[in-house]
Amino acid sequence: MSVPNQTAGLQLNRVAAGNGSVLRGPILLFFVSGLFWLLIAAALWLFSAFQATDPSSPLVFPDVAWLTYGRVYPVAMDLLVYGWASMIGIGAAIWILDSMAKSPFSGGYLPLLAGIIWNLGLLFGVWGVLGGGSTGKEWLEFPVYAAFPIWLAEIIMAVWAFALFLGRRSKGGYISQAFLLTAFIAFAWAYGSANGFLLFCKIGGMAEPAIHWWYFGCLISLWLTPLGVGIVYHFVPLMIGRPLYSAKLATISFWGIVGFGGWTGIAQILGAPLPAWNQTASVVANVLLVVPVLAFATNLHLTMKGSFDLIKPNLALRFLVTGGMVFGLASIWNAITTFRSVNRILEFTWAITARTDLFLIGFVSLVCFGAIYYVLPRLVGRSWKYTRLIQWHFWFSIIALGTLVFDLTIAGVIQGFGLMDPKVPFAAVIDLTKPFLLGYELAGIFIGVAALLGVGSFLTVFVNPAWAPDSEEAPEPVINEEVSLA
């Protein structure tokens, strides 16, 4: 069984295919919304970082219910996942699926409708959680009236994606399409079934956290991962003008992620009273997941080999390749910290938070920005001018990521070893982590700056000179004019 690889047939023209103009509106809607939610998420995250580390800070409002840490932090994380990463991922997926399908069907109103409903869901979700309607389940905090619209919008997107794919004019398929279509199926199933079980069926007892954390694994490994991997597999060959190095590696990465992804979540709560085989299966899945992820990273590396010079001038490519490489590292780190001997120390600590952040900021967010920087100029017919700003954005993203993950991991290791020693009182353990949590505040500031630079760069494209689709020059954010792109 193999995933079709027809890279040779992958269109290298830089203009959106057939219905690009009809889908311009929906893609822009998803991009603008995603960036908007990113700004809100970054602001709330920064806010919560100060609250978590310094209870006497002027950012703590003990008299205002909706500004307390327990409501602000979950909203920041939910917006990062369901607002920022998901919406940009879908926007890029619309572009990719449409440009691959060359279908007479565009159904432009479906993505538009989905975008509007998705935004409404997020709005209800923020309102609900801040207002005291949170379900109290991490990453599933949105109450029913917010979760349902998001799920509905996703179903609409899935229907659109399959209709487009089945009606396509191009022959065969490409690996990025397989990943994106899988993401749409998996999220619809996982989000629907988790919310259905947890919010409608009112099941009680330990089945609740089992389903809840199964869902978390699906959210990370079968929604955000295939979106990100699909984007990288699609745009990187386009940008360097060469097909993917290996179809075999692509096939391994696909079936590996699909096969192991759903099993990864339970490893978040090892030691809980769940069936032992569930926990073992989840640890094994997290470790085995390294294989497909490294297959992906290796494939990316071998595809880029000889073209690595391009990541210096081509900033969109730089975001995508860096994101893909970070994913490889993140998956190794994920496997190491899942081993029972390591996990019993790091469980419940900031190090586990950092592990998720490494994935969300280091892989997903970088890839999302890479997609924006590639797609946007083609969408609005303008090229990038203020590429220095994008360069700043890239470096601030890397600094933010480094500060965040480094600080929280060190804090988590100290917290973990402290908690393992019952002679150290709990309050003393937390005190030991405090110096590093100042770094968390700093990381929050960097993330805010990076988000602002990203949004700023996004906006500058609209004031830039028009770019003619048939001109030789690519509209990439390129900082060195001398390097020409294939």
Added chain:
Amino acid sequence: MNRLSKIIGGVFVLFGFSWWGLAVYPYLSFASLKENVDPNTKEVAPPDLPGAAQQGYRVYAANGCVSCHSQFVRDKSEGADIDREWGKRRTVARDYMKDGQVFLGVSRFGPDLTNIGLRQKDAQWFYRYLYDPRLFNPDTTMPAYRWLFQDQAIAGQPAQNALKLEGADAPRPGHEIVPTAEAEALVAYLLSLKRDYALPEAPAPQE
């Protein structure tokens, strides 16, 4: 692409397998749990939750307490939870069978609360801690939940559950700070968190 059906089928099978294993299987296997009745004392374990506590878990959920507090005690081989006296034994599936909602939690930026109702038995302590955590622990990072309380003029006798506050926190003369209904429900819930009954599948480890 005739491979499309292969891919879709493969995704459904592989994904459905994890769904069955991690969602449906636990659901089915935990649904058959029954409470434990001691043959001699006829004592039921776990006990039914008091009515007030059944509302309190919603306040716990709504305010993201789970962001910092876990509620499960791991086995002695898995960590120092028992040595930290967060519980005399590990928690097992039956401990949670009557909970309105299960808050395992993945963060211990605050202490585990599985048995907080055994460590603190006085509602007044909880009220004062929620009102101003720094009264008890000057270094704690826990936020104050002053909005769970209201300031009211004393009418006749002071209210029974009025907070005993001194110094900077003391109410204005003639006024008192009393918990809202939400605070009362939350504290009733926290007081109910005690797994001090015996279950045959989880004997307390011998010292």
